[in-house]
Amino acid sequence: MKTVSKIYVALVFTILYIPILVLMLFSFNSTANTGALTGLSFYWYKELFNSPDTFNALKNTLVLAISASVISTVIGTAAAVGITKFKTRITKSSLLSVTNIPMMNPDIVTGISMMLLFVFVGTIIGSEDKLGFGTLLIAHVSFCLPYVILSVRPKLLQMNKALPEAAMDLGCTPIQSFFKVELPNIMSGVVSGFILAFTLSLDDFVISYFTTGNDFQTLPLLIYSMTKKEVKPDIYALSTLMILAVTILMVMSNISSKEKTADRKAAL
Numbered sequence: 001m002k003t004v005s006k007i008y009v010a011l012v013f014t015i016l017y018i019p020i021l022v023l024m025l026f027s028f029n030s031t032a033n034t035g036a037l038t039g040l041s042f043y044w045y046k047e048l049f050n051s052p053d054t055f056n057a058l059k060n061t062l063v064l065a066i067s068a069s070v071i072s073t074v075i076g077t078a079a080a081v082g083i084t085k086f087k088t089r090i091t092k093s094s095l096l097s098v099t100n101i102p103m104m105n106p107d108i109v110t111g112i113s114m115m116l117l118f119v120f121v122g123t124i125i126g127s128e129d130k131l132g133f134g135t136l137l138i139a140h141v142s143f144c145l146p147y148v149i150l151s152v153r154p155k156l157l158q159m160n161k162a163l164p165e166a167a168m169d170l171g172c173t174p175i176q177s178f179f180k181v182e183l184p185n186i187m188s189g190v191v192s193g194f195i196l197a198f199t200l201s202l203d204d205f206v207i208s209y210f211t212t213g214n215d216f217q218t219l220p221l222l223i224y225s226m227t228k229k230e231v232k233p234d235i236y237a238l239s240t241l242m243i244l245a246v247t248i249l250m251v252m253s254n255i256s257s258k259e260k261t262a263d264r265k266a267a268l
Helices: 004-027 043-049 052-085 089-104 107-125 134-160 162-169 173-201 206-211 220-227 235-266
Strands: none
Touching: 004 235, 043 052, 052 089, 052 134, 052 220, 089 134, 107 134, 107 206, 134 173, 134 206, 134 235, 162 173, 173 235, 206 220, 206 235, 220 235
């Protein structure tokens, strides 16, 4: 059984990662031939960094991802704390079910419904630009929130509930108790939620496609527009950089979580 399990795992990893490795390899192709590797070169990376459209899309993507992840982390952490403090099980389960709806909905359903909502609201208030950075930010915050709550809530459940009560007995206000006692204990979950929200916002395409305007373009949208024309290895180079950025973020998140766990065990 162990041999079969190892073969199965190896097969799954091969199917998942071989296409990514091929894409990264062809990003170093010395020619525009996307069907054969004719040599290794950084030519397409130079071409990529010489493109003003790419840098504008990169700036838009980073501004959007950072803004959405910060807002969703703040709201998601507050929501997780609030849900945890409810005493009735029915209220908790109802709130968690509502929170999980954006994760269960197909992206295309979420994108179209939000687009219709934004256009409807924009028509009512008489706005000329019904879709833009604002609508895109709201959309990204809405689908990042559930993941932040899921990252923070387990840390709240693991925390000793007597700690904030003891802090308030010693003279702290509820807000001081949260920032001095609760937040340090759940910080690993908050950081994980932030990184997860940043990653989700960074590579989202479907929802962004329906909720953005003509004057704001992110990297996934730029890549999609490139694929309508002749596919060149500069798309591979751009995709490789995005993959590396996401991988670094996930590694940092795992290292931070392990270090905090080790520190907590050492303190005990």
